[in-house]
Amino acid sequence: MTNRDVSSPRRWLFVLTILVGSFLLFLVQPMVARMVLPRLGGAPAVWNSAMLVYQALLLGGYAYAHWLGRFAVRRQAAVHVALLIVAALWLPIGIASLAPPAPGQEALWVPLLLLASIGPVFFAVSAQAPLMQRWFAADARAGDPYYLYAASNLGSFAGLISYPALVEPAMPLATQSWLWTAGYGVLVLLVAASGAARWRGEAVHETEGVAAAEPRPTLRRQLHWLLLAAVPSGLMLSTTTHLTTDIVAMPLLWVLPLGLYLLSFVIAFSTAERLTQIFTTIAPAVLLSVGGLALLSTSGGTMLVAFAALAMQFIVAVALHGYLYHLRPATQHLTLFYLVMSAGGVLGGLFAALFAPLLFDWVYEHPLLVLAAAMLLPLPALFPWDKWAKLSPATARTIVAALMGVAAFACWKMVQLWLGRIEGEVAMWGVLLFVIGLLVIGWRWAFVLALAMLMLGVGGWDTLQESFTGNRVRSYFGVYTVTDYPADNQRRLAHGTTLHGLQRTDAPHRLEPTTYYGHQSGVGLTLDKAEMLAGPDASVGLVGLGAGTLSCYRKPGQRWTIFEIDPAMAEIARDPSKFTFISECAADVPIVIGDARLQIAKLPPAQFDILVIDAFSSDAIPLHLLTAEAIGIYARALKPGGVLLIHISNRFFDLEPVLSTEARARGWSAAIRMDSSPDDVTAPEDIGVLTGSNWVALTATPERLQQLTGGLKPREDSKADGVWVPLKQRPGFQRWTDDYASTLPVLLWGHLIGNRE
Template sequence: MQRIETRGLVLERKAVLILLYACTIFLSAFLLFQVQPIVGKMLLPWFGGSAAVWSTCLLFFQVVLLLGYLYAHWTQRFLAPKQQGLLHILLLASSLFVLPITLNAAWKPSGSEDPSLMIVGLMALMIGLPYFLLSSTGPLLQAWFAREKSGTVPYRLFALSNFGSLLGLLSYPLVFEPNLSIPDISGAWSAAYVAFVLLCGVLAWRGLRMQRPAEVQAHAGEPGAQEHVPPKMMALWVALAACPTILLMAITSHLTQNVAPVPFLWVLPLVLYLLSFILCFEGGNWYKRTWYLPLFIVWLGVMTYDLLETIDDSGVWLPLVLYSSGLFIACMLCHGELAKKKPHPAHLTSFYLMIALGGALGGSFVALAAPRIFNSNLELPLTAIMTGLLVVTVIKREADKAAENSTEDGGSNRWHRAWLTLCACFVAVITVFATHGIVKHAERYALMVRNFYGTMSTADSWDGSERKLVHGSILHGSQYMSEDKRREPTTYYGDNGGAGLAVLATRQAGQPQRVGVVGLGAGTMASYGRAGDYYRFYEINPLVVELARSQFSFLSDTPAKVETAMGDARLSLERENPQRFDALVVDAFSGDSIPVHLLTREAFAVYFRHMKPGGILAVHISNRNLDLAPVVKHAVDYYRKEARLVDADPDYGRGLSGSSWILISDDAAVLESEALYDHVEEVELERNIPPWTDDYSSIYTILK
């Protein structure tokens, strides 16, 4: 009876121990991935709301993840359990001094810094040590668990870790962002991190009582434990981890550049990436080569066609589904093959270290190397093709090796090898067509350049009569090249649109006019300038300034005085003395991508500070997917201003695009003047949303 009670007590203690490990790993993964969109959203306003901010954030996360895995591998291999425990407890205690995570206003960029280095430096100050410890938790605790539970395979804890990461990502846009302000979210995260420190500290304390060396001697007699992992296998682990990371970042960049740099479009690809890890390492045989390899090849062909022919002009949902599904298929392929080649638990930290190394190399390639090597988003099609070739090669070599070791060469094996050969042929054919298409696609543009903020291109019409400025796939301005028409405003800036009307309505004969423009584009707004007028453009992207001056003549043709303030427009306006603008045009949006920080209540306070009494603030709200009118109207009502809507119809004969604007003034008479009377109407709202502030904004409340 006593033996049964003792055995029951032992089982109960083991269950508690397993639960403690599981809870700590789950919580660490949850916090690890929830903090990513939190920090990204904090940094966006300081760098123009650019989608490239998220790519740089991902690079930081991947590099720190590698350092965390390296720390886990090093301590597990070279330190005794007692030394490991003491070191980890010290680091856990030190990380509490970083809390709560926040941005210091003294760290704001001036506009001259390298954005990538600045973002990495800020993230290191904000979240460096806590993120490092959270990153190391998965492999480190799995190694501790394997040491304590001899004979137990800990890879399902890796699936549990990814499940926690998945919930952390999903909870941010669905639960936290719509209901809490950024300070509240930061406080909740910090409180949960303290709970993690306590749980992890308990497990580290247990290591102080262990006398065994850090190397897992419990596995010494098991098959595979003493086998040396060949360098080729480690290189394969790195490659299979790097390819999906590059695709994750490239696809996220492609979507956010043309839709919106918001956490949902950061979170969705990352969720699919993590889901593939969960399914492949859970052990339920979710990955089947015969399904995913053909699906990937089909997607590869469709994706290549889309990138070259831009079928995503038809709307947001088609490219969103296309690229998200393709990313998931590619991740299942690479992570499925990675799971098939996972080593004995004795080599667990080496395996995770190589996965982290692949992720860091992939992230560095996209965030640092690709913008300097390529003049367009070539890393996406090239990596997709390389992924197909890598997986086909891996599977074919495995099949060939199996055939050599087999005494029978049955029909099923011959069919399998023939199927792989056919798949390789399809990938090769797509590669040829993709190469030809990339060359042909580049020939459409007279000039194509790229930097941190994306790809900028200029394209001339077939007869050379018109030149366009394109950011990614979004038109940012155009100009007629003939002498008699090149000073005419085009696209969204015609005299029937909000920007042109604001300038004309505030113009007084014989009096100089001061005009501010947030977003330079091709410099089209300068075409309204007269002798004695002053035009001040706010632009964050140095390439835009360079192209506006070298490829277009709006800035050089205007008789007005023109100045350009470099850096994020809002930060520049915050630092400047009141400019007393007669008209201020806010049009820094890239297609459907909106810098949220330019639409908050605090942003409008900055705009109004620079307006002359009776001046007009013109805000561009054209968007296929988002209803921006309620956001602007909330700010207008809060500051007790007057607002009117301008819906401009396209006039293709004059090169004018359809557009929607809201004109704002402190004087209702200005908005009802003769110059505007036939063009404006009352702003009628179709929905009621919470006001946007620097601490709260939610894209999901304004989706059309």
């Protein structure tokens, strides 16, 4: 096994097989996520649930590979190729026909749907990586098989990135599925060829040599593997949730934490030991500087903060996976190692995706996993001052204890200053606590304690206190916080750190519309004309509830129906101790819980005179609500002469071409009302209350649009009060459908760097 012959027969074959299998494995994940979008929506929790399914299937595949490894290679090859052929019965990739979930059951239904849709295929493909490494090692000349795991994760990273960048923009889902099926066929042939190349090989544990005599790793060592694998996996998911909840809803953000997670394996399991050591050395400092912000919940951040969080996840993952690689066993225990490692991935995923949303009212899993990383990281001292001063261990411990006393005082000062909103002095004490953390890196208990103090001092105490007020709830779809601002006479609803609703608390203005919904907005202009457009008994449908602000546009005699996907949001809006829009203006209006597209499709045709689509959550696009099939469902639900109104305000996407292309395809008329930004508000009492917004109105006839808008104005007049202008056209833009839709053509690349609104 020590004679490493780089020209060993068929080495290239195993590398190619692993690359192709891993590429297909991580190409199918976003592809299936895109397929289920019309049925699930795009909440971060949906992706976390999907990741949990993928990790569970990966664990199953690794367990199967571990079991299969006891046989001779020829039997392993025969069984595995047979399994791949049977799994091909689930091809081409498609979505199983399951009844939609009951409200509140999404966390269980999503995994069930994915298991039924791609479970056998994903299971079979996931097993090939450890099997190929085991078959590779059956030839004594092949050398260490663990480096192939780096190739495996490189293929996974390529598959993941290529989907949004190359595959999705270039072809519809049906074509994607058939091409993936062709790739699967190539993989089956490569696996069969790899099996043939080692046909006479025995089970690896039967090979001769010193390494084969290594005893089975102890339970303690296996538990260490489990934890070293669990923390980076959980941190990958918690970083996704933390970024989308509390920093910025950047498009395709979920790709970045997962991609960096995969790249961390590429570095850790390669021969780049020096690079891994560099990451391990700087990881504690990075945890202090970035992880110290992990309990902060009171304000959003810039893309720079988001990238810092991603950098921390990557550096910590490389350090932990590098330590895992350092603790790898001999080849005959290879599949056991990968089995335990995969179990750790599932454990981290279970904690971050399933248990945490049930246990916590905020994303506490993120700071907890940061602390867990601090407990597991190798901690090489950056400044070995005790060695420089030639201090005895007892003296060094005494100095460390004194430093921790200073750290505790600094933490207390930071909490007091933070509660007093004196952020400049908070930073000063924070720097002191950071320096202390650097000095005690060589003492794990002190380092972890310093990190926890830094978290508490930088907004953490505020975050913890909020959990005891009853003003914050967490659901499958997000974290919602209700906060009073007495000085401004306001009560605000935040989704993470994104404003989701606002009500004035001064009595004269209590029921006035706020944020995106003022009388000068597109929806305000339309609902104010509801009686003129459809008579005193106008029927109005509203998709997206928020705090219930729009309900106070309702007039006596009008029939309203509200659609809301999140039961927690409905409870907040209905609770008069939080917001009174619903209780005072629309207490008898039905609120239909569930995905709006599915719920509206169940209704008889011709239900609404006006249908308002306001389903955005921060800047995340409900893509499944903007396709041709979705607009067709809305059109069916509208009465003749009905008005469809869609809210498209967004910092990252220009959605005008989507709707202008759709209107042109249907022969409809369309206009957009681009409301003034908050800085343009002239009434002093509206400053900080009204928010700029873009609303698109679509009608089946130009006459109806004329009634609503009073005539369109040129685009250059778009900021004038009450003005509707034509939608922007983009020649050659491809119509969005359930089968084809890409967000890259409408991405505002220049907006990716900047402050939150």
